[in-house]
Amino acid sequence: MFRRRLTALACSISALGLLVAGCGSSSSGGSPAAQKQTGQVTFWSFVKGSDQVAAAFNQTHPGIKVTFQTVPSGQEYYSKLENAVKAGTAPDVAVVEFPQLPEFATQGMLENLDSTLGPVVQSDFPDSVRQLVDLGGHTWGVPRDVAPLMLYYRNDFFAAHKIAVPKTWDEYQTMTQQVKAADPMARGGVLFTDNPGLLTALAWQAGAQWFGTKGDAWQVSLDDAASTKVADYWGDLAQHDLVSSLTTLDPFWTSVQQNRTVAYVCASWCAGSQQATVPDQTGKWSVAPVPTWDGKPASAMYGGSSFVIPKGAKDSAAAAEFIKWITTDPAGMKAWVASGTSSMFPADPQLVPVTKAAFQTGYFGGQDIYAVGSSSYDAVVPGWTWGPVMGTTNTAIVDQISNVAGGGVQLSAIFADAQQATVKDIEHRGMKVAP
């Protein structure tokens, strides 16, 4: 008892440093997880298809009983998970999106997966996504899906007005002008005002590195040259009313339905949302590679999720077995997309044929959107790391973003403010920030 308490103490002290060093999973000891055949797993997720994947697992693994519980998505979910870990009532498996993973890992809320799922993560995933779950030399989660950027556009509108599909951001700006000239109500892009994820991805694509680690300190650079370039570009588009400023919820979808948004940059998963939300525009949409600054392929991710074992899980061995199946097993991946409406892009490149076969491409006129996704995934700029206080960073950006279009504030100034808020919060939580 005393020794355990001492270990816990040591762990929480090291958590004050940069990253937690291997606390938690050591207790399980003994046989590796893969051989465990019985157990009870509680599973929290908001991801589409989670119920089906749990049911499919239960059918094929009679020894392990997975109980799925739906949770809401967004910041509310993460506070719920955080409190559950604190209270010792955490589930055995939980979904955590990539941006939030470092926050949970640095606070010592996740089990270290080095001895269970670490080898799978090392062998199955490309570096660009492995770097999102490997922090401080340890593996904290297993990627399920990634979200490479793509350009969505109305092929009928582009053809009717002889607008070329842009390959560079310069051409993209020209395209937005052509769209507005062709139809004063229509716009060729969106600046999302309630979610900084896309903007962050565009900075990432331009070569920004918002976060990094140096020794035991965090490096934060939301205001580097690449980010400022992206901020000025999008701020300029918004202020000249060449892209609309909308929230990602019904205002955006209303604009699509009413033909006011005829092109937008989004991730792979938007294909599924697009066809489910605006079904009567079947055949009118196509996808293209996301424009780049220099014309050479470059991409980034807007979204994506991983699965973790929270600290305090009752059956980590069975949990690891379950995670392995739902992230890297073809049968597991098939269960996720059983509905045929999800355009989820698997993080494990070997599983792309599984999801591709399940997705009905009729909406996109039979276009092979997974091919576009694959080349985008290959082009994801490696080396990106999410920060340890993304809630704070995101809030700082979102709070002001709706004032950009009116000229009330420059987007680059918002990034500078977010930089300060982030640094302050990292220090506030007792972690170091490199100068």
Place this chain on the structure above:
Amino acid sequence: MSEPTTLSAPASAPARERNSAGKLDRRPAPTTRKQPSALLSKTAVTAILALAALYTLLPMLWLIMSSTKSRQDLFATNGFAPGHGFALFSNLSHLFTTDNGIYLRWIINTVLYAGLGALLATVFSVAAGYAFDKLAFPAKEKIFALVLIGVMVPATAMAIPLYLIAAKVGLVNTYWGVFIPGLVFPFGVYLARVFSAAYVPDEVLEAARLDGAGEFKAFLRIAFPMLGPAFVTIFLFQFTQIWNSFFLPLVMLSDQKLYPVNLGLYDWYSSALSQGHPEDYLLAVVGSLVSVAPLIILFLMLQRYWKAGMTAGAVK
């Protein structure tokens, strides 16, 4: 039983008397004065009230209009105008059949959490408030100060401590985890004390005691009926509070079958569009409209008592 007019406060009467030149019984309405300043202030007040009414009613209008639309129309037509078709009934049947009728279960849960919880909380509050007002016991005012501190602490701030306690005693993800915290309502105790001072004259209680009634009987038979408006007021306060409480059920419950309706709707709403199942978005819209109905019915039913209670408390 107590009409607001009989309670007119003596302190304000002389002032009014002087203003209206001795005509005490005739209340001067601003319109009869024909003074530009009065007219101006009346216009201003009306304008502000109209704005406030719009502020409250416009979202309701959007909700009603959107509930009658099909999924196509929801995004294709103006939010405050009717859609091309009238899909309210198919939306409703979809709402009550989705996931084996889980929505109805959420409504029943909420009625149990809020209805039963508020009822018990009100009984406790009225009894405690009465005790604070009429009975003498050691450290009374100190304990009452504790109650007032409870009023100051917002319910949201209590959610996490309550959750940690519930985890210790094994109430997480159970009905009791949300129900029991709803039984405590410090503001209700405070209100009940004020009401008790206003509605229950000490003389009546003395008479009851002289006639041989014990303390409990005096409360139950004499004081409690006199505190009717207090009961309704406190009940409505706590009912709305539990009905609207979000964060506590969010952290406390993981089993959808135990959810109150607002949490269930949030579940549908939060992932509907990002996860690409927009039908859940429409469900959340229609579900919101249906979940407002019980509150409106309750307020209309209890309005008489509620109004009497509010004015009486205000003048005292």
